[in-house]
Amino acid sequence: MHPPSVDSLARSLRADPALADLPRTMLVDAARAGIAADREHALEAATDAARAMRRSLLGPVVNATGVLLHTNLGRAPMAPASPTGSADGAVRYTNVELDLATGRRGSRRDHTAVLLRRLTGAESSLVVNNCAAAVMLVLAAHAVGRAVVVSRGELVEIGGGFRIPEVLTQSGARLLEVGTTNRTRPSDYASAIAGSPDVAMLLKVHRSNYRIEGFTEEVAIPALAALGPTVVADIGSGLLDASTPWLADASGRVPELPWLRDEPAVRQTLDEGAGIVVFSGDKLLGGPQAGIIVGDATLVDACARHPLARALRPGSDVLTALQRTLLAYADGDARRIPFWNMATLPVELLTARARSIVTALAGTPGADRCTVEASEALPGGGTLPGRTIPSAAVRVHGDLTDALRRAPVPVVARVDDGATWLDLRTVDPADDALVTDALRDALTAHPHAR
Ligand SMILES: *Cc1c(COP(=O)(O)O)cnc(C)c1O
Numbered sequence: 001m002h003p004p005s006v007d008s009l010a011r012s013l014r015a016d017p018a019l020a021d022l023p024r025t026m027l028v029d030a031a032r033a034g035i036a037a038d039r040e041h042a043l044e045a046a047t048d049a050a051r052a053m054r055r056s057l058l059g060p061v062v063n064a065t066g067v068l069l070h071t072n073l074g075r076a077p078m079a080p081a082s083p084t085g086s087a088d089g090a091v092r093y094t095n096v097e098l099d100l101a102t103g104r105r106g107s108r109r110d111h112t113a114v115l116l117r118r119l120t121g122a123e124s125s126l127v128v129n130n131c132a133a134a135v136m137l138v139l140a141a142h143a144v145g146r147a148v149v150v151s152r153g154e155l156v157e158i159g160g161g162f163r164i165p166e167v168l169t170q171s172g173a174r175l176l177e178v179g180t181t182n183r184t185r186p187s188d189y190a191s192a193i194a195g196s197p198d199v200a201m202l203l204k205v206h207r208s209n210y211r212i213e214g215f216t217e218e219v220a221i222p223a224l225a226a227l228g229p230t231v232v233a234d235i236g237s238g239l240l241d242a243s244t245p246w247l248a249d250a251s252g253r254v255p256e257l258p259w260l261r262d263e264p265a266v267r268q269t270l271d272e273g274a275g276i277v278v279f280s281g282d283k284l285l286g287g288p289q290a291g292i293i294v295g296d297a298t299l300v301d302a303c304a305r306h307p308l309a310r311a312l313r314p315g316s317d318v319l320t321a322l323q324r325t326l327l328a329y330a331d332g333d334a335r336r337i338p339f340w341n342m343a344t345l346p347v348e349l350l351t352a353r354a355r356s357i358v359t360a361l362a363g364t365p366g367a368d369r370c371t372v373e374a375s376e377a378l379p380g381g382g383t384l385p386g387r388t389i390p391s392a393a394v395r396v397h398g399d400l401t402d403a404l405r406r407a408p409v410p411v412v413a414r415v416d417d418g419a420t421w422l423d424l425r426t427v428d429p430a431d432d433a434l435v436t437d438a439l440r441d442a443l444t445a446h447p448h449a450r
Contacts, residue, residue, distance in 0.1 A: 003039045006031045009046050018408055019050045026053055055410070062411040062431050062438075064404075066391055066423025068343055069381025071159070073412065075282040075289070076381075077338040078321055096316040108319060109304065115326035119240050120266040122277070122294035126304045127322060128312040132162050134278040134291030135234055139171035141306040142230070142299070146200035147176040149192050149229070151184035153218060154205040158236070159382050164205055173200065183217040189227055201230045204274075206264055208236045209382035225273025230299065233274040237383040238285030238292070239265040246334045247344060255344065259379060259387040266294060275299050281318075283381045286339030287325035288318045342425055343379070343389060350392035350424040353432055357394050357422075360436045365447035369397040370439070377425040391425040394435075398449030400442045407438035418449075 004012075009031035013019050019027065027050060034046025061073060069075045099106035109126055116125040128134050139148065148168055155177065157163040168175045176196060178188040193199050202224050224231045242265035248254050263284070269277045276299050281290030291312075293303055303309060314322075328336035335341045354372040361367040375393035400420045404411040411434070413422045427435060 003035055004042055006035065009034060009042060012043055013046060013050050016047065016050075019047075019054060022050060022054060026050070029053075051406075060409055062409055062428075062434055063426040064411055064413045064422035064424070064435060066375055066377040066393065066414070066421070066425055067380035068339060068377060068389075068426055069283055069379060069383060070412075070426075071381060075280075076286045077342075078288060078325075079336065079338055081321070081324065094316045094320060096319060108313065108316070112319060112323050112326060115323065115330055116292070116294055119326060119329050120277075120294055121270055122266070122300075124297035124300035125292060125294040126300050126309065127281075127314055127319065128291045128293065128309070129314055129318075130289055131234070131236060131278055131280040131291040132158075132167070133312040134293045135167055136171055137303050137306060137308050137312055138232055138276055138278060138293060139168060139173045140308050141303040142232075143171065143173035143200035146173060146198045147192075147196045148173045148200055149176045149178055149189055149202045150205065151179045151188070151218060152177050153179060153181050153184055153212065153216075154203075154207065156205060156207055156210070158208055164203075174198075182212055182215055184219055185217060186219050186223045186227065189219060189224065193227060193229060199229045201232045201275075202227065203232050203234065205234045206236045207385075209385055211385050221269055221272035221274055230275040230296075231273060232276045232278070233264070233269045234278050235264045235266065235269055236279060237263060237283040237381075238279035238281065238287075239263050240285065240329060241265050241267040246329050246332050246337070246340065248332060257344070259384060259389050261387075263384060270295060276303075280381075281322055281325075283383050284339070284379070285325065286337040288321035290314055290318055290322055338428075345425065347374075347390045347392055353424050353429060354392045354394050357432060357436050357439070361440060361443070364440050364443050366443040366449075369443070369449055371395050373421070375421060375423045375425075377423055389425065391423050393421045393423040394439070396420040396422075396439070396443070398446070400439070400446060403442035403445055404438050407434070407441060409434050409438075411435055411438040 006028060010027040013027045013030060030050035030053060031046045033049040034042045038045040063070055063073050096108050097106050112127060113125045116122055128137060155164050165175055176192050178184060178192045189202060221231060244254055266277050266279060276295035278293050281287040281292060293300055325337055358370045358372055361370055373393050373395045375391040376388035377391035378388055397419050399415050401413050401415055404413050413420050422435060
C-alpha cells in the first residue's frame with residue numbers, strides 16, 4: 001500500500017475539530033513527521049504530532065488543583081473580555097495616551113491612577129510589568145550609589161530567582177543589612193542610619209512564601225516611618241485594603257476570612273507612613289500580570305521619569321484588564337473578580353457540585369473509584385504560606401493526571417497519596433461539564449487504578 005500523501009494527511013488532520021485551528025503549515029509539518037515516524041500508521045502518528053504541537057501553544061486549561069494563584073497557570077484568572085473592550089466585536093483602538101477632553105497627548109498612568117487613589121488613598125501611582133520590575137525601578141530611581149537598609153529576616157528569594165540582595169546589587173544600590181534572621185529591632189535600623197550618611201531608604205519586604213515562628217521580632221511600618229528615611233514596602237500580594245470592603249453583603253457585613261489574617265494591605269501600609277508601596281497585579285489583587293507602585297507623588301513621579309520606566313511600561317491590553325479589575329473593586333462587586341469570587345464561595349456549594357459530578361459518572365467503568373471528599377484549597381502564588389481555604393474535591397483512586405491533561409480543554413489536577421484530586425474551588429461552575437467529560441474519558445481509557 002502507498003503511504004498517504006503529505007497533502008491528504010494534512011487535510012485529514014484539518015478535519016479533526018481539535019486541530020482545525022492550527023495553521024496549514026503546521027499541519028503539513030505534522031503530516032511529514034507522521035510519515036517519517038510510521039509509514040504504516042501515518043495518520044495516527046501525524047495526529048499525535050499535531051496534538052503535541054497544539055498542546056505546546058498557549059491555551060485555556062481547567063485548574064482543578066485547588067491552588068487559586070497557580071504560577072504555572074498564570075496566577076490570578078481573568079474573566080474573558082475582548083482586548084478592545086467592544087461588545088460588538090469591532091476592532092478598536094484605545095485612548096491609552098490621548099486626553100479625550102483636550103485632544104492632546106495624555107498619560108497612560110492617568111486612567112488607573114484615579115481608581116488606585118480612590119481604592120488605596122495613594123496620592124500617585126505607576127504601573128509596570130510586574131512587581132519585580134517595580135522594585136527595580138524604585139531602587140534605580142531613588143537609591144543608585146546609596147545605601148538601602150533591609151532586615152536580615154527579609155532578604156528573601158520570592159521564586160523564579162527574585163532574590164532581594166541580588167536585585168539590590170543589580171540596581172546599583174548598596175545593601176545595608178540589619179538585625180538577624182529571626183529578630184530585628186528599631187535600634188538596629190537607627191544605628192545603621194546613624195552610621196551611614198547615604199541611606200536612601202528603609203526597604204521592608206514581605207516574606208510572602210515562608211514564615212518564621214517562635215523567638216521573632218520585626219519592625220512594623222509606623223516604627224520604621226518614625227526613623228526618618230523614606231520607607232519603601234514591597235508587600236507583594238496586592239491586598240488593596242485590610243477591611244476588604246468589596247466583600248460586603250447587602251447589609252454591609254464583611255465576612256471574616258481566617259486565611260487572610262495579618263496580610264499587609266496597600267491602604268493601611270500607606271496610612272502607617274510608607275512613602276512607597278509596591279505590589280503585584282496578579283496575586284491577591286486578582287488582575288493581570290503587572291507591578292504597581294503607589295505612594296507619595298514626588299517619590300512615584302521620580303520613578304515615572306526614570307528612563308527604565310519606558311522599558312518597563314505595560315501595554316494597553318494590560319492596563320485595560322487592570323482598569324476592569326479596579327472598576328469591580330470600586331463597584332464593591334467581588335463576583336466580577338474571579339479570584340475573590342472563587343476564594344469566597346461557600347464550601348457547601350462546592351460539595352454539591354462534586355456530588356453532581358460523581359453522580360453523572362455512574363455507569364462509567366471505574367466510576368466506583370470516585371468519591372466526594374473535603375479538601376483544602378491554597379491561596380498560592382507565594383502568598384499566605386501555610387494558610388488553607390476549606391474546599392471540596394472529587395477524589396479518584398489512582399493517578400489520572402496524564403489522561404486529564406489530554407482532554408480537549410486540558411484539566412490540571414493534583415496527585416496525593418495514590419489518588420487524583422480535582423478541587424472544585426478553582427473550577428468555574430460552567431466548566432463542571434468539561435471536568436465530568438474529561439473524567440469519563442480518562443476512566444474509560446484507564447478503567448483500573450494505577
Ligand atoms: C511576588 C512578589 C514579588 C514578585 O512579584 P512579580 O509580580 O511576580 O514580579 C516581589 N516581592 C514580593 C514581596 C512578592 O511577594
